[in-house]
Amino acid sequence: MSLPKEVIIKEVGPRDGLQNEKEEIKTEDKIEWINQLSETGLSYIEMTSFVHPKWIPQLKDALEVAKSVKRKEGITYSALVPNMKGLEGAIEADVDEVSIFMSASEAHNKKNINKSIDETYPVLGEVVDEAKKAGKSVRGYVSTVFGCPYEGKVDEQQVINVCKNLFDMGIDELSLGDTIGVANPIQVRQFLNLISTEFPKDQIALHFHDTRGMALANTLVSLEQGFFIFDGALGGLGGCPYAKGASGNVATDDLVHMLHEMGIQTGIDHDQLLKAGQFIQNKINKPLPSKQMNICTQKALS
């Protein structure tokens, strides 16, 4: 079995992590944290989300954060945008890439976006067109790919249709989200096998959540299928919005640790990553759930 020799890690902690944290983080601390992340060797950082503060008050300082981060050459700085209004902010902040999002399941899409899947396409299509005109690359997140908190399993063909529609809009990369962390390795293998013929692997990222502890096993089967782009949130920041206190995003530090141990390169300095993890851990004022941060904390105490 041959695995990819190099893997690309996309850090979504400043957005997907912080949006699920209760503790209010000062704007200056967010900026400092992202600046620290820029020094870890990461090539991609999703800085924030330009959603209405009514929905995600934690990221109401999106514009200031995105404008103030010290950009480092070679790193793609992105932000999530739900609509044209969000896109305006992202363009004003001159991010490199914008991310749009929708769900593979009707019920989750309705709850999250307040539109049916079909109603969502034109809204996102306009965002993609305008983003492209502004010279931005576009990432598309598909949520609930492997299961929905309201509908359970999601029909694979339906997921593929959503992905196709997003690619048809002209997005550059698709991030397949296991939003509630229910995917199991056999399911991931089957699904990736199915889409291997549909989409190019260099345009597909896997976005696993570790709610049930299977994220690294799912990463492994993805690697076995030749996929090599993975999202993570440092320290496992953010938790799961559907099970308070439970894990959300796979921890970037645990993911990078496993990959390095397997001899797979990421370009990331694991020690620097943990330092940045300690910084944000102090700010959220509670232990981050990742194994690597936990080991760090225990070492510091002993």
Next chain:
Amino acid sequence: MSLPKEVIIKEVGPRDGLQNEKEEIKTEDKIEWINQLSETGLSYIEMTSFVHPKWIPQLKDALEVAKSVKRKEGITYSALVPNMKGLEGAIEADVDEVSIFMSASEAHNKKNINKSIDETYPVLGEVVDEAKKAGKSVRGYVSTVFGCPYEGKVDEQQVINVCKNLFDMGIDELSLGDTIGVANPIQVRQFLNLISTEFPKDQIALHFHDTRGMALANTLVSLEQGFFIFDGALGGLGGCPYAKGASGNVATDDLVHMLHEMGIQTGIDHDQLLKAGQFIQNKINKPLPSKQMNICTQKALS
């Protein structure tokens, strides 16, 4: 790829879990907990350890526990024994199986058993002989198979030699321990591939620790190689003796959950397992680290 359709789970929480917990558990609670475990569908429960209370005071009630547990037909009840003195206790309690243990690395063996590897063999050999005479089956644990806290990586050939010597003594099953949770999936695959030709798979158990979050990924590659016996501790009870507060044994509940999701049978009732987990969680008076217990706790709070 064909995976085993059925997997055997061996619950070591009452021994390997409790021996690493600080909170003193009442003898009656240990007995009650093991009785609850007997109702989950588990076919194997390691009840306790007959080591000198000076070393593991948490299990000083080994004899009373092992004698008082209500034995259920079809379940193998075992206990760890370090030497002849321990074996006497185990025989007095009439356990079904005894477990002996040693390390694959000299330094860990010396620290743990206070003997060199070569000095350990005759001591264990006598225990195996006497156990067999008493009609007991014998399980052999090998620690630090994939890494040692003092020596780092352990030479694979040295591990195989230790395993061979234990089988030559007449043990019935070998449990390969990733004592400090450092094994990565590539390493596990390579090692299991190596020993596949040496030892029969129905006599090899994998004993993973989840200290670095790789236990389920390592389980997956073991399944892919056709291995089907795994140790676990319910809830991830016990932690890691080398990194306080960090995870130790892979959580039986997380392991069983993944297997069931993958369509692999264990014969275990996951709900019953979680009920038994809640019982011991209340007794140790802190949240168990497993994902499944965490989700349970959050559900109960919401």
